[in-house]
Amino acid sequence: MTSENRPAAPQDPQISEDDDAVNFRTRKWVKPEDLNANGTLFGGSLLRWIDEEAAIYAMLQLGSYRAVTKLISEINFVSSAVQGDMIEMGLKAIRFGRTSLTMRAEVRNMITRKLILSIDRIVFVALDEDGAPTAHGYSEITYRRDRLPGRS
Numbered sequence: 001m002t003s004e005n006r007p008a009a010p011q012d013p014q015i016s017e018d019d020d021a022v023n024f025r026t027r028k029w030v031k032p033e034d035l036n037a038n039g040t041l042f043g044g045s046l047l048r049w050i051d052e053e054a055a056i057y058a059m060l061q062l063g064s065y066r067a068v069t070k071l072i073s074e075i076n077f078v079s080s081a082v083q084g085d086m087i088e089m090g091l092k093a094i095r096f097g098r099t100s101l102t103m104r105a106e107v108r109n110m111i112t113r114k115l116i117l118s119i120d121r122i123v124f125v126a127l128d129e130d131g132a133p134t135a136h137g138y139s140e141i142t143y144r145r146d147r148l149p150g151r152s
């Protein structure tokens with residue numbers, strides 16, 4: 001089924017209108033190459049998008065290009081998306097450690113208004129030039145681009 005012949009879904013109570021929880025920034029359009037054999041959004045595509053989104057978020061928060069994925073906690077694929085749907089991804093920093101940043105993630109379907117997945121913890125670690133964890137020095141979220149890493 002595509003989004004063209006699907007009736008409009010009722011509002012889903014799983015989705016909070018309170019965007020204070022996570023910042024929904026990136027939207028994706030589900031294309032044929034993003035589908036699994038069932039004709040719905042392939043989980044691997046979604047995880048690649050989330051990991052990239054989290055990497056950009058971590059770089060902006062930690063002020064470094066050298067931030068790597070350390071841990072992604074349990075992922076519950078609650079619902080899916082079909083070709084032509086638009087989805088949006090949201091992240092929120094929930095803990096600044098000494099060398100790490102922990103984020104929470106949500107992905108929702110803009111067409112059905114359903115939650116697609118949530119991830120309680122995505123941990124990124126700031127590394128030094130030798131690839132060892134290094135203190136990033138931050139303890140709070142920035143909503144500006146004041147920590148953008150420069151080109152070396």
Ligand SMILES: CC(C)(COP(=O)(O)OP(=O)(O)OC[C@H]1O[C@@H](n2cnc3c(N)ncnc32)[C@H](O)[C@@H]1OP(=O)(O)O)[C@@H](O)C(=O)NCCC(=O)NCCS
Pocket residue numbers: 068069070071096097098099100101123125127131132133
């Ligand atoms: C990232 C890496 C350098 C961390 O090494 P490490 O030996 O675990 O380092 P540390 O024990 O000093 O921990 C570093 C930070 O990660 C956190 N951490 C380590 N293991 C963790 C886990 N299982 N869950 C959550 N946080 C964890 C630590 O609490 C610490 O954070 P803090 O300084 O804010 O307290 C190493 O695991 C690595 O290179 N992993 C591969 C990363 C990668 O290539 N990712 C891309 C995807 S494959």
